[in-house]
Amino acid sequence: MSSIRDEVSAWVEANWDESMTLREWWRRLAAAGYSQPSWPIGLGGRGVDSGMAREINDALGSHPVVAAPTGMGPHMGGPTLIEHGTEQQIQYLGAVADGTQAWCQLFSEPGAGSDLAGLETTAVRDGDDFVVRGQKVWNSSADIADRGMLLARTDPTASKHAGLSFLLIDMRQPGIEARPLRTMNGNSQFCEVFIDDARVRSSDIVGGLGTGWRVASTMLVHERKMAASGSSRSLAFAAAGPLGGQLDRPVGEIVAESRRRAKNRPAAMINSAKSLVALAQEHGANTDPVLRNDLADYFVRSEVYRLTNLRARAGASSGRTPGPEVSIGKLALSGLARTSRDLGTRIAGAGGMIVGPDSVSQGRVQHAALSAAGVSIGGGTDEIQHNVIGERALGLPRDVTS
Ligand SMILES: Cc1cc2nc3c(=O)[nH]c(=O)nc-3n(C[C@H](O)[C@H](O)[C@H](O)COP(=O)(O)OP(=O)(O)OC[C@H]3O[C@@H](n4cnc5c(N)ncnc54)[C@H](O)[C@@H]3O)c2cc1C
Structure with a gap:
């Protein structure tokens, strides 16, 4: 067989x-x-x-x-719509699966990140549509998105969680402007999004009017899962x-480019234990007993993180609802990012202060160092993951601000 x-x-x-x-x-x-x-x-x-x-x-x-x-359409939009969407909304996923559409998440606002339910963007009914007005921020890939997964206030008189709805908004309409923001690692991964009288059909409210918090909570679990799961094996x-800008390029060209980048590109957010050991060998630092001890400790923690992820996946495969292991995995990744930053810059020494492909480690260690902070913020900060674990796994009293 x-x-x-x-x-x-x-x-x-x-x-x-x-x-x-x-x-x-x-x-x-x-x-x-x-x-x-x-x-x-x-x-x-x-x-x-x-x-x-x-x-x-x-x-x-x-x-x-x-x-x-x-990305967000497949890993967050798909499972959320399959759980809460109407038949018609679920059909939108066809364009996510064949990559002809990109989706983004429009949750955070300048005054509402961790306290997401405090958001102020409004969606007001106008006939069969809702008219949306407000500002979002830190929205990954919003500048290239076709559809946004938007959390907005549809009832200002209801309590802060009850007044929210989850809407699917066409990002390519007048009234939406996504401006890329540059972060300290040199990337322009996310945007600020200004929404001025953009329209959403009432049939594009997911889960029903006023149920946005419930739908968003489902999406946040999938976001943490995505953030905690690390990289895939794909080339x-x-x-x-x-x-x-990729759809009409030959796939052979995209693979060849990725191969070239895999050799030269700056590291992602985190240096692997193996790459740090290689760097220590290159710099003759591998005989330092304190550094050896710290590298071994980093390797062990990386393995524990990998195994926690495998446990979460095995649980999901057997139909178990994702539990605290998602938050634990995300917290573990933040800790690893910080240690990787500290070890990398320690090994690179003074040369680690210079960024760019012609500097120490072709700029990988420096790029990872400047990216580490983002790992502990995106998908919910470390403090928020501690709250989730405290409240949902340990049964501690609720956070006073929630
Ligand atoms: C790489 C990256 C990608 C992102 N992508 C998106 C995206 O695509 N779409 C989107 O909508 N958003 C996105 N975000 C935004 C992200 O969700 C928010 O930055 C995050 O939720 C924190 O919100 P904030 O920045 O407003 O910080 P704040 O909420 O203002 O937090 C500031 C500090 O206060 C602490 N704090 C806040 N509340 C509590 C509490 N109750 N208890 C203890 N400590 C607390 C926080 O932990 C943090 O240290 C992204 C962020 C990053 C870094």
Whole structure:
């Protein structure tokens, strides 16, 4: 009997062609149900459980191909709509699965991050539409998004949690302006978004009017899961949607570019224990007993984090609702990011103060150091994860501000 790995390999063999466009590759992945395997058949999935979905993703990741669409639409929008959306809203996921649309999350505001329910953006009924006005901030990839997952106040007279609704908003309409923000690591990953009389059809309210907090809470669990789960094995990723600028490029070109970048690119948010050991060897610092001890400690914590993630995945595969391990995983990742920052800059010494590809470690250690703070903020800060663990796992009294 052939395994799913064999089945995926045979499919890749028959379908991968370096000269085809990304649009066509993603269309094929979705049509075969390999794009988002746990989603319904006909919407890029096969309706399989999350364990089997991971096996399929791992099998695809073992081939030198472009990964299926990833990010907020697939990892956060999909599971949230499948749980709370109407039949019509769930159909929107087809364009997420085949990558022809990119989605973003419009939750945080200048005065409402951790205290999300205090947000002030309003959506006011006007006939069969809602008219939206307000400002959002820190919204990842909002400048290239086609659809926004928006939390707004639809009833200013209700209590702060009860007055919210979750809306799907067309990002490409007049009245929405997304301005990229540059962060200290040099990336322009997120935006501030100004919304001035933009419109949403009432049929695009998810979960019903006034139930936004419940829908948003589902999405936040999936966001933490995504933030805690670290990187996938895939070689090449590409931005979805027409504004991502990748859809009409040949997939072979995207893979070749990713290979080149994998050699030269600055590290992501975190240096692996292995890369820090290599750096210590390169700098002759690997004989320092204190540093050796700290590297070993970092390796052990990285392993504990990896195993906690595996436990969370195994739980999800057996149908268990995600519990405190999601917050524990996210907290562990924040701690690792800080240690990786400190160890990297310690090993790099004075040279670590200079950034850019022509500096120590081709700028990897410096990039990770400047990215570490973001890891403990995005997806809910460390303090908020402590609150979640305290309240939901340990049964401690609720945070006074909630
Ligand atoms: C990389 C990255 C990507 C992001 N992407 C998105 C996105 O796509 N969409 C989106 O909507 N948002 C996004 N965000 C925003 C993120 O969700 C918020 O930054 C986060 O929720 C914190 O909110 P804040 O920045 O307003 O900080 P605040 O809430 O003002 O917090 C300031 C400090 O006070 C602490 N604090 C606040 N309340 C409490 C409390 N009750 N108990 C103890 N301590 C508390 C916090 O832990 C923090 O240290 C992103 C952020 C980052 C860093």
